[in-house]
Amino acid sequence: MKIPHLLLALAGATALYGATAHAETVRFTPAQLQQDLQFVRHAIENTHPEPALRSGRQAYEQAFAAAQERLRQPLSRDEAWRAMAAMNPVFNDAHLGVILPDWRGEARAHLAAGGKLFPFEVSIDRQGRLVIVAALGGGASTQAGREVESIDGVPTARVLAELGALVHGDTPVFRNKLLERRFWLYYWKTYGAKDSFTLGVGGKPLAVAAATATPAVMAGDISFDETFQFRMLPGGAGLLTVNAFSWPDKQQFYAFTERAFTTLRDAGARTLLIDIRENGGGDDDMWKTGILRYIADKPFRNGSSYVKKVLEGRAGPGEKVGDVVHGNVDSWVQPEPGHPLHFGGKVFVLVGDMTYSSAVLFSNTVQDHGFAKLVGAGGYAYVRQTGGTQKEHVLPNTKLGVVVPRFVLDRPSGRREPALLQPDVVLADDPFDRSALVNALLKQLAAPGR
Template sequence: MPGKLNAVLVALCLLGSAPAPAQTASAEPVYSAAAMQQDFRFMRAEIDRIHPEPGLFTSREALRKAYDQVEAQLRQPLTRDQAWRALATLNPVFADGHMSVVFPDLQALTRAHLAAGGLLFPYEVEVSADGEIAIRSDIDGSASALAGMRIEQINGMPAARVARELLARAQGDTPALRAHVLSRHMWFEYWHMFGAPRQFDLVVAKPAGPAHLRVAGSGKIPAVLDTEGPSGFKKIFQFALLPGNAALLTINHFLWPDQQAYNAFIRDAFAKIRDAKVSTLIIDVRQNPGGDDGMWKELLSYLADKPFRNGSSYVKKVIAGRASGSEKVGDVVHGFGDTWCEPGLNNPLHYSGKTYVLVGRMTYSSAVLFSNVVQDFGFAQLVGAGGYARTRQTGGVQNIILPNTGLQMVIPRFVLDRPSGERDPALVHPDILLPDSPFDRMVTVDALLEHLRRTREPSA
């Protein structure tokens, strides 16, 4: 099962003792060049231990050159932020959302920073792959009068340069996906790249011309982190009836600590679908970065009309704890998945109407497996602006803590092909291509309903 991005799945017992970091006057740890080199050697050894083919989505030569460039930056004492700035330049080279150097537990670090009186960049933004930054909302998700406006400068630095520096350290399969990953929490990367000032001097592009603004840093909990408890559940899982016997089921994550609460939500949604005689069901996973395969399989039990599986051929690295009589630790094993799931055809809430799955932006990991399955087995048509993620997904993510800096290396141990076995197109490809606005999620929903209305009308 591909794990959610940056989830802590495995704790590593470190081998040997780490050199004690020196301290600056501000008490920010500074790690010696020897400590940095030790972390780097450890990271490379762990990649070779876990990943079945480290250069899979780039090339071994490109990876070697990137390693050399990073190693040259680690020959001096560095703080943890400085170490991340160097090591994270590998992330775009890996070109895999499941393989990256990141800070462990983004949520805990952010909450501790705010609790200590720290502030953050005050807006949620949309970053494009070509370096534009536009404001979506205030950092807590509340409406902003600046929504939709493009930022031209941040604290005297051109916004394009800010974006370029951060995108050079973002993880993801493609430049477009890396831009979307960065967009989810640019405030975090900005903090660790440029610091966390008390105020921000901005230049934004207004219709009347550039406007200079001075805004305070924010001490609010970012919207992307405010997803716990009943209010968090309602942000992640939503259901609404739409005009024309249609319904919209939004699932922003295939992960929730209480599986029974999720199951009850899905059951209740399909009861409403039955009672309202819904004939068009739209499932929105555009903001879904993955999670637990069992959650989308639960959803498919209400939709599938034939047995299905989540993939076909695979390649995996056998690691400690995963060995068997025929598979030794260190082996690279090629195989073919033969585990099938049965549909819930006897379920009185089973739905047999038309189904459309909205994909794009942050559809990743288990959400990509879900989209592969519904497309390959004909359970639904995919709808969206185009593919950002590969259909061939890595998984079995291992989270390894570097012994000195405490940064986290995320490494997958297998690669899974889609159920059909096809590798072309390489990226998730919608059956129905429609525009997708980062500022209004209903744009695509409305466009789909209009598209369906037009295609159902008799031609003149």
Template sequence: MRCLALAVLAGATLWAACTQAAEPTFSADAVRADLKRVLASIEELHPDPGFTMDHKAVAAMAADIEAGLTSPMTRREAWRALARLNPLLGDGHMLVAFPDRMAALQAHIQAGGRLLPIDVRIDAEGRLVLTKPAAGRPVGTQVTDIDGKPASALAGAILARTHGDSPAHARALAGDRFALFHWLMFNGGPEYHIGFAPGDSVTLPGRDSIPTAINPEPAFADTVSDAILPGNIGYLRVDSFDGAGLEAFRAYTTDLFTRFRAASVQDLIIDLRFNPGGDDKLWTEGLAPYFATKPYRIYSQAAVKLHKSIAKPDEAVGSVKVIEGKRYYQPAPDNPAHIPGRAWILAGTRSYSSAILMLTAMQDQGVATIAGQPTGGRSCSSGRVRRVALEGAGLAAFVPDVLFTRPSDQGCTQPVIPDLTVAEDEADPMAAVTALAGMIRQRR
């Protein structure tokens, strides 16, 4: 049985489900200690917190959070409180997180709980819009309410706890993981009453499986796809640079580019629109050797915070070390599978972290043409994220300890701006690919 209660949290009215009796609680002092640990970790690990956050605004929010910690709370309630810091941190790598989310969601489902059964995005006006058909409604249909609560208010409550480099980046993350955030904020029942514009509604059974977009470790096969497009244009979609898949990715691209060469592929589209990053080796070893025609470096410099975990005996803990980007990766023109034409890399709001490093390295040194839409993240990205255990309530914080400056040294606080703009169609992601392929053929 679902029990909805009106809750007031930090001055904002939220519709939160009653806490399940089985959830353990943690003392206010324990959560307060976690809050202090988050703030201390940022100062301990981050080379320049002020690059993305306003210290005064963060301090004011922390004081407001602490004032509200007056009684025991569950892990989810602790996350709801502490995650209010996330938007103010201004970095997609820096956040208070609910750890081991797949196991928690699976336990919820096994106990009879169900997840929100629709897939949505949050548009620039804060509205929920379907990204997959649901209940006979097509992609693009606006969701007006869920269980009688305005969708805009639910989206606003979630965005108030979502990390990201920019509002656009946060909206993309919150939309992709909306079922997770909805569960964190509001208990899911066996069914959901969903309203759609222009005024109809339907009751749907809750979902008893976890959406793929929520999984931090998707199967390798789900992260890549390829095709040969008209005009001998090779297409490769890479949705992750997860280091755990390095060997699989190398094997995959070795076979793929051999097939591309045999099929007389001339030019190449690499689709990074849905790639949140990972390990640079996947693209420096698994992609660039097949299209790069000139040397390139990944960054001009990297600022590293020397904390206890990495400082050498002769280095001062707490200082910042600046490393010049002197390593240049060399092209491999003699590679038998090297494409003869040019590489075009599709970017978008979700391209992040290592994907941004690839975009800026290729753009700044003329190795490939960047196409698509601006990234949601800054073109000078943080990296090497450290996990900090928050032992009071079993949460986790993530803080980067490196800041990379792009090779050109220009536009660090701005997104990566494509060389060639290609419109996006939210209802048809392949439309941008088709459009770019047409542009490539016209430019030959």
């Protein structure tokens, strides 16, 4: 007898919820927790070529010493995660951190079993204010645009400080942007599930029921057409949106960009905007083949000097496992200026708070080689990027995870200042209107003298 897929899914979710709920009744012994912490340290130091790269050795050692103290008493899995995740901000790297390996699965199981979550999608602005964007899941809310001043009597500033102390990421503003997308998760995992909330909004209490909706960041499989888009804008500019540099069928992506550049040629366009504000990275070959082959007019490379840790199965000639190797990127890609779809107009790359990993390498490459100008708000991510993250290491007792990169890459020019991604044209994003930045740039370009 065949069991309907929905029933199978619910059975799996219920089993996961049961396992998770059971894990929260289990108290891991201090010896188990200390073993897990040592596992984290060994995973980092056996994989990362410069473990204290962003923290400095003293802060790195202090982070582990503090975690060791927090783990001297029996703790549940979530408590253990909070104790070790407190090291994440010290690492200052979105490729390095102690994580909940299957937080999406845990959240789905929680909801399937009747659990509830914080009821709003939110943003955290540069002033550290928590602002309601929409109902959880992205639905419209009459409270959109309003600041949340307190949650159940606790000042929001305190809540954000406590939750932000668990988030991994390059900088405080980067970590805030990650936190705002998963605010409901960090709140749940820190303060527990609730049926309702009393929010301070406009100086008055606002009673709100907790939500059973699926958070926006956990929306089902994102389609190709949602990830990659192209359209001609009024005035003749093209807008190419690339929300990832990864896709199972790369040829589908290459065919898509070929069609986009065909449209640009046929329309006689002289301006192209490439939007990677939501692009968290992927494979460099997707932007080398799918984009730069059409806009590059000189040889290019994606970096200059590098340092890497040699791992099992990745040793090159003369290398052995465990070596820390320093080298230079000598593989230059030749341009194709004679390509029938070569675009010789002005190119602007839109960057934002979720531009990361390979998307930062793309930004470095077009900026250093003069292929495009970067537009947006900077200061989120380091231009000297780590990379080559391995499948997360699973801690032996708590089954939490730790992700670690294996190399560090300098930008093509070799410059290390400014340390953070800095656009050529600084324009702020509007969390309520993603088209606002595009319109602001087009307005600038249309101004007399431009």
